[in-house]
Amino acid sequence: MKSFAVESDGENQVIDVTEEVQKAISAADVSDGVATVFVVGSTAAITTMEFEPGLVKDFPAMLGRVAPKSGVEYEHQRRWHDGNGHSHVKASLVGPSLSIPFVDGELVLGEWQQVVLVEFDIRARSREVVVQLMGE
Protein backbone atom coordinates (compact mmCIF):
# COMPACT_ATOMS: atom_id res chain seq x y z
CA MET A 1 0.00 0.00 0.00
CA LYS A 2 1.14 3.51 -0.85
CA SER A 3 -0.42 6.69 0.41
CA PHE A 4 0.19 10.38 0.11
CA ALA A 5 -1.11 13.54 1.78
CA VAL A 6 -2.99 16.29 -0.02
CA GLU A 7 -3.41 19.69 1.62
CA SER A 8 -6.60 21.37 0.40
CA ASP A 9 -7.35 25.09 0.65
CA GLY A 10 -11.04 24.53 1.32
CA GLU A 11 -14.46 24.10 -0.22
CA ASN A 12 -14.74 23.10 -3.87
CA GLN A 13 -11.03 22.95 -4.59
CA VAL A 14 -10.14 20.42 -7.28
CA ILE A 15 -6.61 19.00 -7.00
CA ASP A 16 -4.81 17.02 -9.69
CA VAL A 17 -3.28 13.90 -8.11
CA THR A 18 -2.41 12.05 -11.34
CA GLU A 19 1.33 12.42 -10.89
CA GLU A 20 1.26 11.04 -7.36
CA VAL A 21 -0.72 7.99 -8.49
CA GLN A 22 1.60 7.45 -11.44
CA LYS A 23 4.63 7.76 -9.14
CA ALA A 24 3.23 5.02 -6.90
CA ILE A 25 3.08 2.70 -9.91
CA SER A 26 6.56 3.63 -11.13
CA ALA A 27 8.02 3.00 -7.67
CA ALA A 28 6.46 -0.46 -7.44
CA ASP A 29 7.54 -3.65 -9.14
CA VAL A 30 4.39 -3.97 -11.27
CA SER A 31 3.67 -3.26 -14.92
CA ASP A 32 0.12 -4.47 -15.54
CA GLY A 33 -2.81 -4.17 -13.18
CA VAL A 34 -5.26 -1.88 -11.48
CA ALA A 35 -4.62 1.14 -9.22
CA THR A 36 -7.36 1.76 -6.67
CA VAL A 37 -7.27 5.40 -5.53
CA PHE A 38 -9.20 6.00 -2.30
CA VAL A 39 -9.62 9.15 -0.22
CA VAL A 40 -10.07 8.56 3.50
CA GLY A 41 -12.94 10.61 4.98
CA SER A 42 -16.54 11.46 4.17
CA THR A 43 -16.33 15.01 2.76
CA ALA A 44 -14.01 14.58 -0.23
CA ALA A 45 -14.18 12.54 -3.43
CA ILE A 46 -12.10 11.09 -6.27
CA THR A 47 -12.99 11.18 -9.98
CA THR A 48 -11.42 12.08 -13.34
CA MET A 49 -11.79 15.22 -15.40
CA GLU A 50 -9.94 17.38 -17.88
CA PHE A 51 -7.99 19.43 -15.37
CA GLU A 52 -8.32 22.96 -16.75
CA PRO A 53 -9.33 26.24 -15.10
CA GLY A 54 -12.87 26.20 -16.46
CA LEU A 55 -13.98 22.72 -15.44
CA VAL A 56 -12.47 22.97 -11.98
CA LYS A 57 -15.12 25.66 -11.45
CA ASP A 58 -17.92 24.03 -13.47
CA PHE A 59 -17.87 20.69 -11.66
CA PRO A 60 -18.29 22.12 -8.13
CA ALA A 61 -20.82 24.62 -9.50
CA MET A 62 -22.98 21.78 -10.83
CA LEU A 63 -22.81 20.00 -7.48
CA GLY A 64 -23.71 23.24 -5.74
CA ARG A 65 -26.97 23.25 -7.69
CA VAL A 66 -27.65 19.65 -6.68
CA ALA A 67 -26.80 20.17 -3.01
CA PRO A 68 -26.80 23.90 -2.25
CA LYS A 69 -25.00 25.22 0.80
CA SER A 70 -27.99 27.39 1.69
CA GLY A 71 -31.68 27.22 0.90
CA VAL A 72 -31.95 23.53 1.82
CA GLU A 73 -32.36 22.31 5.39
CA TYR A 74 -30.00 19.47 6.18
CA GLU A 75 -30.83 17.07 8.99
CA HIS A 76 -27.09 16.75 9.56
CA GLN A 77 -27.03 20.46 10.39
CA ARG A 78 -29.94 20.20 12.81
CA ARG A 79 -28.09 17.52 14.76
CA TRP A 80 -24.44 18.51 14.55
CA HIS A 81 -24.36 22.24 13.67
CA ASP A 82 -21.11 21.92 11.76
CA GLY A 83 -22.27 23.59 8.59
CA ASN A 84 -21.20 20.86 6.17
CA GLY A 85 -24.28 18.73 5.45
CA HIS A 86 -24.05 19.72 1.78
CA SER A 87 -20.38 18.66 1.77
CA HIS A 88 -21.23 15.17 2.98
CA VAL A 89 -23.98 14.43 0.47
CA LYS A 90 -21.85 15.63 -2.46
CA ALA A 91 -18.95 13.43 -1.35
CA SER A 92 -21.22 10.38 -1.13
CA LEU A 93 -22.63 11.11 -4.58
CA VAL A 94 -19.28 11.40 -6.38
CA GLY A 95 -17.69 8.66 -4.30
CA PRO A 96 -14.35 8.15 -2.50
CA SER A 97 -12.85 5.53 -4.81
CA LEU A 98 -11.63 5.10 -8.38
CA SER A 99 -10.06 2.05 -10.03
CA ILE A 100 -7.80 2.71 -13.00
CA PRO A 101 -6.06 0.07 -15.12
CA PHE A 102 -2.36 0.48 -15.89
CA VAL A 103 -0.38 -1.17 -18.67
CA ASP A 104 3.42 -1.19 -19.10
CA GLY A 105 3.59 0.87 -15.91
CA GLU A 106 1.35 3.66 -17.24
CA LEU A 107 -2.22 4.59 -16.25
CA VAL A 108 -4.56 4.18 -19.25
CA LEU A 109 -5.90 7.73 -18.95
CA GLY A 110 -6.83 9.88 -21.92
CA GLU A 111 -4.64 12.84 -22.85
CA TRP A 112 -7.10 15.28 -21.25
CA GLN A 113 -8.17 13.05 -18.37
CA GLN A 114 -6.62 13.60 -14.96
CA VAL A 115 -7.26 11.94 -11.60
CA VAL A 116 -8.58 14.55 -9.18
CA LEU A 117 -9.44 14.92 -5.53
CA VAL A 118 -12.40 17.23 -4.91
CA GLU A 119 -12.55 18.90 -1.50
CA PHE A 120 -16.14 19.43 -0.36
CA ASP A 121 -15.57 20.34 3.28
CA ILE A 122 -15.99 23.98 4.29
CA ARG A 123 -12.43 24.44 5.48
CA ALA A 124 -8.87 23.52 4.53
CA ARG A 125 -8.16 19.87 5.21
CA SER A 126 -5.23 17.51 5.16
CA ARG A 127 -6.34 14.48 3.14
CA GLU A 128 -4.88 11.00 3.02
CA VAL A 129 -5.11 9.32 -0.37
CA VAL A 130 -4.42 5.59 -0.49
CA VAL A 131 -3.19 3.96 -3.71
CA GLN A 132 -3.47 0.21 -3.68
CA LEU A 133 -1.85 -1.57 -6.63
CA MET A 134 -2.92 -5.01 -7.74
CA GLY A 135 -1.12 -6.66 -10.63
CA GLU A 136 2.16 -8.14 -11.67
Add this chain to the structure above:
Amino acid sequence: MKSFAVESDGENQVIDVTEEVQKAISAADVSDGVATVFVVGSTAAITTMEFEPGLVKDFPAMLGRVAPKSGVEYEHQRRWHDGNGHSHVKASLVGPSLSIPFVDGELVLGEWQQVVLVEFDIRARSREVVVQLMGE
Protein backbone atom coordinates in the same frame (compact mmCIF):
# COMPACT_ATOMS: atom_id res chain seq x y z
CA MET B 1 -16.01 -14.74 -3.38
CA LYS B 2 -18.06 -13.87 -0.32
CA SER B 3 -21.58 -12.58 -0.33
CA PHE B 4 -24.20 -11.62 2.19
CA ALA B 5 -27.90 -10.75 2.12
CA VAL B 6 -29.35 -7.41 3.17
CA GLU B 7 -33.06 -7.07 3.85
CA SER B 8 -34.23 -3.53 3.15
CA ASP B 9 -37.44 -1.98 4.46
CA GLY B 10 -38.06 0.03 1.30
CA GLU B 11 -37.40 3.25 -0.53
CA ASN B 12 -34.49 5.46 0.57
CA GLN B 13 -33.30 3.26 3.41
CA VAL B 14 -29.57 3.53 4.03
CA ILE B 15 -27.99 0.42 5.57
CA ASP B 16 -24.52 0.25 7.11
CA VAL B 17 -22.73 -2.84 5.72
CA THR B 18 -19.22 -2.00 6.95
CA GLU B 19 -19.11 -4.78 9.51
CA GLU B 20 -20.13 -7.42 6.97
CA VAL B 21 -17.41 -6.29 4.56
CA GLN B 22 -14.82 -6.21 7.34
CA LYS B 23 -15.89 -9.71 8.44
CA ALA B 24 -15.32 -11.02 4.92
CA ILE B 25 -11.74 -9.75 5.10
CA SER B 26 -11.13 -11.11 8.59
CA ALA B 27 -12.43 -14.54 7.54
CA ALA B 28 -10.11 -14.70 4.54
CA ASP B 29 -6.41 -15.39 4.45
CA VAL B 30 -5.46 -11.93 3.17
CA SER B 31 -3.97 -8.89 4.85
CA ASP B 32 -3.27 -6.38 2.07
CA GLY B 33 -5.41 -5.73 -0.96
CA VAL B 34 -8.68 -4.36 -2.30
CA ALA B 35 -12.25 -5.30 -1.37
CA THR B 36 -14.74 -4.78 -4.20
CA VAL B 37 -18.25 -4.40 -2.79
CA PHE B 38 -20.98 -4.89 -5.40
CA VAL B 39 -24.77 -4.92 -5.05
CA VAL B 40 -26.58 -7.16 -7.51
CA GLY B 41 -29.56 -5.45 -9.17
CA SER B 42 -30.41 -2.13 -10.80
CA THR B 43 -32.32 -0.23 -8.09
CA ALA B 44 -29.81 -0.10 -5.22
CA ALA B 45 -26.34 1.40 -4.84
CA ILE B 46 -23.16 1.29 -2.74
CA THR B 47 -21.20 4.30 -1.46
CA THR B 48 -19.64 5.61 1.76
CA MET B 49 -20.96 8.20 4.19
CA GLU B 50 -20.87 9.16 7.83
CA PHE B 51 -23.63 6.85 9.01
CA GLU B 52 -25.62 9.09 11.33
CA PRO B 53 -29.37 9.80 11.54
CA GLY B 54 -29.15 13.14 9.74
CA LEU B 55 -27.21 12.16 6.65
CA VAL B 56 -29.20 8.97 6.09
CA LYS B 57 -32.09 11.35 5.42
CA ASP B 58 -30.12 14.09 3.64
CA PHE B 59 -28.55 11.84 1.01
CA PRO B 60 -31.82 10.35 -0.28
CA ALA B 61 -33.43 13.80 -0.02
CA MET B 62 -30.80 15.25 -2.35
CA LEU B 63 -31.34 12.44 -4.83
CA GLY B 64 -35.08 12.99 -4.62
CA ARG B 65 -34.53 16.52 -5.89
CA VAL B 66 -32.39 15.21 -8.76
CA ALA B 67 -34.83 12.44 -9.73
CA PRO B 68 -38.23 13.15 -8.14
CA LYS B 69 -40.75 10.38 -7.72
CA SER B 70 -43.51 12.60 -9.07
CA GLY B 71 -43.55 15.65 -11.33
CA VAL B 72 -41.24 14.06 -13.91
CA GLU B 73 -42.47 11.69 -16.62
CA TYR B 74 -40.27 8.61 -16.86
CA GLU B 75 -40.18 6.64 -20.12
CA HIS B 76 -39.61 3.56 -17.97
CA GLN B 77 -43.01 4.18 -16.38
CA ARG B 78 -44.76 4.61 -19.74
CA ARG B 79 -43.51 1.20 -20.83
CA TRP B 80 -43.50 -0.91 -17.70
CA HIS B 81 -45.90 0.78 -15.24
CA ASP B 82 -43.95 -0.40 -12.21
CA GLY B 83 -43.57 2.97 -10.55
CA ASN B 84 -39.81 2.89 -10.07
CA GLY B 85 -38.26 4.82 -12.96
CA HIS B 86 -36.83 7.30 -10.46
CA SER B 87 -35.32 4.41 -8.47
CA HIS B 88 -33.45 3.11 -11.50
CA VAL B 89 -31.87 6.40 -12.53
CA LYS B 90 -30.71 7.17 -8.98
CA ALA B 91 -29.11 3.72 -8.68
CA SER B 92 -27.23 4.19 -11.97
CA LEU B 93 -26.02 7.60 -10.85
CA VAL B 94 -24.61 6.50 -7.49
CA GLY B 95 -23.40 3.17 -8.87
CA PRO B 96 -23.45 -0.47 -7.71
CA SER B 97 -19.77 -0.90 -6.92
CA LEU B 98 -17.11 0.36 -4.53
CA SER B 99 -13.45 -0.66 -4.25
CA ILE B 100 -11.82 -0.14 -0.86
CA PRO B 101 -8.19 -0.86 -0.01
CA PHE B 102 -7.41 -2.83 3.14
CA VAL B 103 -4.12 -2.99 5.03
CA ASP B 104 -3.19 -5.40 7.84
CA GLY B 105 -6.65 -6.87 7.46
CA GLU B 106 -8.47 -3.57 8.05
CA LEU B 107 -10.41 -1.39 5.60
CA VAL B 108 -8.72 2.03 5.26
CA LEU B 109 -11.93 3.91 6.05
CA GLY B 110 -12.05 7.15 8.02
CA GLU B 111 -13.41 7.15 11.55
CA TRP B 112 -16.71 8.64 10.34
CA GLN B 113 -16.85 6.86 7.01
CA GLN B 114 -19.02 3.77 6.66
CA VAL B 115 -19.83 1.55 3.68
CA VAL B 116 -23.53 1.77 2.95
CA LEU B 117 -26.13 0.18 0.74
CA VAL B 118 -28.84 2.59 -0.40
CA GLU B 119 -32.20 1.07 -1.31
CA PHE B 120 -33.94 3.04 -4.06
CA ASP B 121 -36.70 0.61 -5.00
CA ILE B 122 -40.25 1.42 -3.89
CA ARG B 123 -40.67 -1.67 -1.77
CA ALA B 124 -38.76 -3.85 0.66
CA ARG B 125 -36.17 -5.96 -1.12
CA SER B 126 -33.76 -8.75 -0.29
CA ARG B 127 -30.37 -7.65 -1.66
CA GLU B 128 -27.31 -9.71 -2.42
CA VAL B 129 -24.02 -7.93 -1.78
CA VAL B 130 -20.88 -9.55 -3.21
CA VAL B 131 -17.48 -8.89 -1.64
CA GLN B 132 -14.59 -9.91 -3.83
CA LEU B 133 -11.16 -9.74 -2.17
CA MET B 134 -7.98 -9.37 -4.19
CA GLY B 135 -4.65 -9.33 -2.39
CA GLU B 136 -2.33 -11.46 -0.38
Add this chain to the structure above:
Amino acid sequence: MKSFAVESDGENQVIDVTEEVQKAISAADVSDGVATVFVVGSTAAITTMEFEPGLVKDFPAMLGRVAPKSGVEYEHQRRWHDGNGHSHVKASLVGPSLSIPFVDGELVLGEWQQVVLVEFDIRARSREVVVQLMGE
Protein backbone atom coordinates in the same frame (compact mmCIF):
# COMPACT_ATOMS: atom_id res chain seq x y z
CA MET C 1 -5.21 -6.07 -20.51
CA LYS C 2 -8.07 -6.31 -22.97
CA SER C 3 -9.70 -3.41 -24.73
CA PHE C 4 -12.41 -2.88 -27.28
CA ALA C 5 -13.70 0.03 -29.34
CA VAL C 6 -17.22 1.44 -29.10
CA GLU C 7 -18.54 3.73 -31.81
CA SER C 8 -21.12 6.11 -30.40
CA ASP C 9 -23.70 8.03 -32.45
CA GLY C 10 -23.51 11.12 -30.24
CA GLU C 11 -24.85 12.87 -27.20
CA ASN C 12 -26.71 10.85 -24.57
CA GLN C 13 -26.46 7.50 -26.31
CA VAL C 14 -26.38 4.56 -23.89
CA ILE C 15 -24.56 1.49 -25.21
CA ASP C 16 -24.72 -2.00 -23.67
CA VAL C 17 -21.16 -3.35 -23.37
CA THR C 18 -21.93 -6.33 -21.12
CA GLU C 19 -21.22 -8.92 -23.79
CA GLU C 20 -17.82 -7.45 -24.62
CA VAL C 21 -16.81 -7.46 -20.95
CA GLN C 22 -18.06 -11.02 -20.50
CA LYS C 23 -16.15 -12.08 -23.63
CA ALA C 24 -12.93 -10.66 -22.18
CA ILE C 25 -13.40 -12.88 -19.13
CA SER C 26 -14.28 -15.96 -21.16
CA ALA C 27 -11.19 -15.49 -23.35
CA ALA C 28 -8.89 -15.25 -20.33
CA ASP C 29 -7.62 -18.01 -18.09
CA VAL C 30 -9.43 -16.75 -14.98
CA SER C 31 -12.56 -17.90 -13.19
CA ASP C 32 -12.78 -15.81 -10.01
CA GLY C 33 -11.87 -12.17 -9.63
CA VAL C 34 -12.75 -8.60 -10.50
CA ALA C 35 -13.19 -6.98 -13.92
CA THR C 36 -12.36 -3.27 -13.96
CA VAL C 37 -14.10 -1.57 -16.89
CA PHE C 38 -12.65 1.85 -17.74
CA VAL C 39 -13.51 4.27 -20.53
CA VAL C 40 -10.61 6.41 -21.73
CA GLY C 41 -11.51 10.10 -22.07
CA SER C 42 -13.31 12.78 -20.09
CA THR C 43 -16.74 13.01 -21.77
CA ALA C 44 -18.09 9.45 -21.39
CA ALA C 45 -18.89 7.26 -18.40
CA ILE C 46 -19.48 3.66 -17.29
CA THR C 47 -22.25 2.44 -15.00
CA THR C 48 -24.91 -0.28 -14.83
CA MET C 49 -28.61 -0.08 -15.57
CA GLU C 50 -31.51 -2.14 -16.81
CA PHE C 51 -30.88 -1.70 -20.52
CA GLU C 52 -34.37 -1.06 -21.87
CA PRO C 53 -35.71 1.67 -24.20
CA GLY C 54 -37.25 3.72 -21.39
CA LEU C 55 -34.29 4.02 -19.02
CA VAL C 56 -31.82 4.75 -21.80
CA LYS C 57 -33.80 7.97 -22.23
CA ASP C 58 -34.55 8.58 -18.52
CA PHE C 59 -30.96 8.43 -17.32
CA PRO C 60 -29.59 11.08 -19.74
CA ALA C 61 -32.74 13.15 -19.15
CA MET C 62 -32.05 13.25 -15.41
CA LEU C 63 -28.46 14.31 -16.03
CA GLY C 64 -29.68 16.97 -18.43
CA ARG C 65 -31.62 18.52 -15.56
CA VAL C 66 -28.52 18.42 -13.34
CA ALA C 67 -26.19 19.88 -16.01
CA PRO C 68 -28.30 21.47 -18.75
CA LYS C 69 -26.80 22.07 -22.18
CA SER C 70 -28.23 25.58 -22.23
CA GLY C 71 -29.32 28.01 -19.55
CA VAL C 72 -26.14 27.53 -17.49
CA GLU C 73 -22.89 29.34 -18.24
CA TYR C 74 -19.93 26.99 -18.23
CA GLU C 75 -16.45 28.37 -17.61
CA HIS C 76 -15.17 25.62 -19.91
CA GLN C 77 -17.21 27.18 -22.71
CA ARG C 78 -15.88 30.69 -22.03
CA ARG C 79 -12.33 29.41 -22.41
CA TRP C 80 -12.52 26.74 -25.08
CA HIS C 81 -15.74 27.40 -27.06
CA ASP C 82 -16.23 23.73 -27.84
CA GLY C 83 -19.80 23.49 -26.61
CA ASN C 84 -19.35 20.52 -24.31
CA GLY C 85 -18.90 21.87 -20.78
CA HIS C 86 -22.08 20.09 -19.73
CA SER C 87 -20.69 16.83 -21.20
CA HIS C 88 -17.56 17.04 -19.08
CA VAL C 89 -19.26 17.63 -15.74
CA LYS C 90 -21.75 14.80 -16.31
CA ALA C 91 -18.93 12.39 -17.17
CA SER C 92 -17.03 13.32 -13.99
CA LEU C 93 -20.17 12.85 -11.92
CA VAL C 94 -21.04 9.35 -13.19
CA GLY C 95 -17.38 8.32 -13.43
CA PRO C 96 -15.20 6.47 -15.95
CA SER C 97 -14.69 3.23 -14.04
CA LEU C 98 -16.62 0.25 -12.73
CA SER C 99 -15.35 -2.82 -10.87
CA ILE C 100 -17.47 -5.96 -11.17
CA PRO C 101 -16.75 -9.27 -9.46
CA PHE C 102 -16.92 -12.46 -11.53
CA VAL C 103 -17.33 -16.02 -10.27
CA ASP C 104 -16.94 -19.22 -12.29
CA GLY C 105 -16.18 -17.04 -15.27
CA GLU C 106 -19.44 -15.07 -15.07
CA LEU C 107 -20.05 -11.45 -14.04
CA VAL C 108 -22.23 -11.32 -10.91
CA LEU C 109 -24.76 -8.97 -12.52
CA GLY C 110 -28.49 -9.12 -11.88
CA GLU C 111 -30.80 -10.40 -14.58
CA TRP C 112 -31.86 -6.84 -15.45
CA GLN C 113 -28.50 -5.20 -14.85
CA GLN C 114 -26.26 -4.44 -17.80
CA VAL C 115 -22.89 -2.69 -18.04
CA VAL C 116 -23.29 0.46 -20.13
CA LEU C 117 -21.18 3.18 -21.66
CA VAL C 118 -22.89 6.58 -21.70
CA GLU C 119 -21.75 9.02 -24.36
CA PHE C 120 -21.97 12.62 -23.16
CA ASP C 121 -19.99 14.38 -25.88
CA ILE C 122 -21.94 16.41 -28.45
CA ARG C 123 -20.82 14.38 -31.43
CA ALA C 124 -20.20 10.79 -32.46
CA ARG C 125 -17.03 9.42 -30.90
CA SER C 126 -14.89 6.32 -31.13
CA ARG C 127 -14.35 5.17 -27.54
CA GLU C 128 -11.73 2.84 -26.13
CA VAL C 129 -12.93 0.70 -23.23
CA VAL C 130 -10.26 -1.11 -21.21
CA VAL C 131 -11.12 -4.29 -19.30
CA GLN C 132 -8.50 -5.24 -16.74
CA LEU C 133 -9.01 -8.65 -15.12
CA MET C 134 -7.55 -9.48 -11.74
CA GLY C 135 -8.05 -12.95 -10.29
CA GLU C 136 -7.15 -16.55 -10.82
